[in-house]
Amino acid sequence: MTQIKKIGLYTSGGDSPGMNAAIRAVVRTAIYYGIEVVGIRRGYEGMTKGDFIPMNRKSVSNIIQRGGTILKTARCDNFRTPEGRQQAYDQLKKHNIDALVGIGGDGTFTGAKIFGAEFDMPIIGLPGTIDNDLMGTDFTIGYDTAINTVVEAVDKIRDTAESHDRLFIVEVMGRDSGLIALRTGIAAGAEAILIPESKGGMDGLFNRLENGRKDKTSRIVIVAEGEEAGGAFEVGRLVQERFPHYDTRISILGHIQRGGAPSCMDRVLASRVGAAAVEALRDGHRNEMIGIIHNEIAYTPFEHAIKHHVEINPNLLKLVEILSM
């Protein structure tokens, strides 16, 4: 058992629904084990500046159902420099913080990996991103809520698309990852999806529009923001150029995907990994992300969590094609 007395807790990078549920779980589990928690505001930026707040049982009351993050979040250039990281370490030492729990995605764990190698400071990461693009967990905190938000929005778009016999190009988030587009494409019955991981998507879409069923009155194409052609506006322009007879419209869903009350799935995931983070630190784990794989808590070193791009299941891509006949 490692003697941890005070944990510094932060959220970093893009926020995701369920981060608050994770914050609550970390704070309350730490209190349960007699460990103090200090909230670090605005991620690494707050760490370098010493923007710390004490947290107790009450400071996490009534937040399990709230989207966003009560600790706020930021992307911090200063922490990318050795001087910035030294400032952060000095602040942590000054406040007697002897371990960290960071909630975020790729960028958060890249920072944590470097910091954990440079200084003697155990860090545990929790996967908080709507993109679901981390290894070492089946799902990230926020993904389930985000895809449900998308499906609800696309269902509404379909109503108007059907009324007007229109083709809609709907852009969803995912600068580097098509996992939001892939699942929501299946769930919303999309005609086609375009994602960064798969090349030649435009040709596939043209092919479908040219050779697919002609009696369809409305069509929905889901586009991840980072796909090859350059996003929904460019896809829309190319489609209109080639198929001027389609009444085409563009809809960018944007940041509504990052907000809102977390789903039950996200709250449970966040609560489980939040509690497991404190227990992991007590058990001497360090520089690992905690996820859930096949319903079991899983520990993955930061470099593996961020190293690979999560594979896109080709069967799911094929499913979109088959079911949209």
Ligand code: F6P
């Ligand atoms: O990392 C999550 C994410 O939502 C990406 O899907 C998206 O590309 C990005 O954040 C947008 O970030 P920002 O809010 O900083 O523009």
